[in-house]
Amino acid sequence: MRSKNLCLSFTSLCLLAAADTAIAEDWQYSLKAGVANAPRYSGSDERMTAPLLGGKIVSPWGIFLDTDKGLGWGYEGNALSFSAYVGASSARKDKNESLHAGSKRLKGMGEIKSRPQLGVSAAYNLGGVIVGATLEHALKEDDHKDTGKAYTHLELSLGTHLYEGRYGSVYASLSSHFGDRDYLQTWYGVTTGQAARSRFKEYKAGAGNISNGMNLVWSMPISEHTQFSTLLDVQYLADEAGKSPIVERRLQTSVMGVLEYTF
Template identity: 85%
Template sequence: MHAKNLCLSLTSLCLLAAADTALAEDWQYSLKAGMANAPRYSGSDERMTAPVLGGKIISPWGIFLDTDTGLGWGYEGNALSFSAYVGASDSRKDKNESMHAGSKRLKGMGEIKSRAQLGVNAAYNLGGVIIGATLEHALEEDKHKETGKAFTHLELSLGTNLYEGRYGSVDAAINSHFGDRNYLQTWYGVTTDQATRSRFKEYQASAGNISNGMNLSWSVPINEHTQFSTLLDVQYLADKAGKSPIVERRLQTSVMGMVEYTF
């Protein structure tokens, strides 16, 4: 899982703390910095460590600009949270780069380019158990026929707070990821042309379950405006993705540590 997705997982877990009002009374700003260690790509047995940097601005009317999701509008009530946004999708390279997901073991597979992405996220608090869903649709990237098709990804989750006290807050969530045929083929499939250029045999992926897993986060306040958070993410690639010849390890684990300053 990429650092961006780790941040999104941490953000989803933070929905466990429901807001009292739908709109902020004033502008809100936050900056974050940290480090993440994750597989070089989904299914890789190599690992990479990369910095995590970002920020977010929220207006009094719910409009936000977030380095993780993009430009959008959000609502937070006592039980319901909702957001819609336009941003950029993930990417993958077929060579090793310290700041980008990918590996030289994918040589010949071509680059999966980032492209415009539409997303919606919703969470509902059922007495301490949070039901969440995130749907993202990446638009077509015309220049690359093999890896540029439009694709759709869905995440469903159940989360809860395990601890709240003098040592901070511990939250946990279980989740499942699903994708349409284009998503699975883009990230896990191997076309005839890719097979001739790479070390992998041809593999036609189909729509379905991508992975199932869990997140565990621990957030500790440092002062009124600053907190330190750690996140452990564990995913097990399901058959639709796990049988791909590019997958070297089906059990994928990622960790992240981050300091966030809000003002």
């Protein structure tokens, strides 16, 4: 019931805040397509390559529909940006699939199903240094006892533009990820039931730091409405996550390239 109330509170906040926002000139639309190469799951030493497709619609009042975040409301000022949204959480399978995170090495661990998720994100520009925070809360998923608990994830970041010029822009940031006990247990823990069905020993993960790392983004404009971006993300899994028996490699790297068209 508390999660449902939170959902209603976030929705009301979006609608009420949007009413006081200055009206933008027009609707904004964007489409993106690309490819990503990343670990099969967080902690895996196997890699997978998958296509990336998505889009976003932003209304003149700040209400948006984004394939990455979901439905929400956002504000962008001179130094402050903020958004609140309702979307879908990540998922993981215990078999190999080209379009979904997971691996057959996790056989017996069961599926972590996507469920409704509430999010709030904010960033502030301190004279060229951008401080950011994103808090997300995934609701309970009743069909899976081992992997269906509600959980909360927090990301803190600190970034800056290293280059802006003829060849586009380069943005670098440092980030740290944190989770409550249910988050760490869902993604890195092994319950008694999972241990009996899989090749892993039982492991109870506690709340705390999930990973620390950095990412580098190079964005290159191709035309007035089109740009191509490449991203390198490097994360090192911290103790509570890194000591999990499902983790085969603590240093995780992801690379992606995305072409985006805005109109």
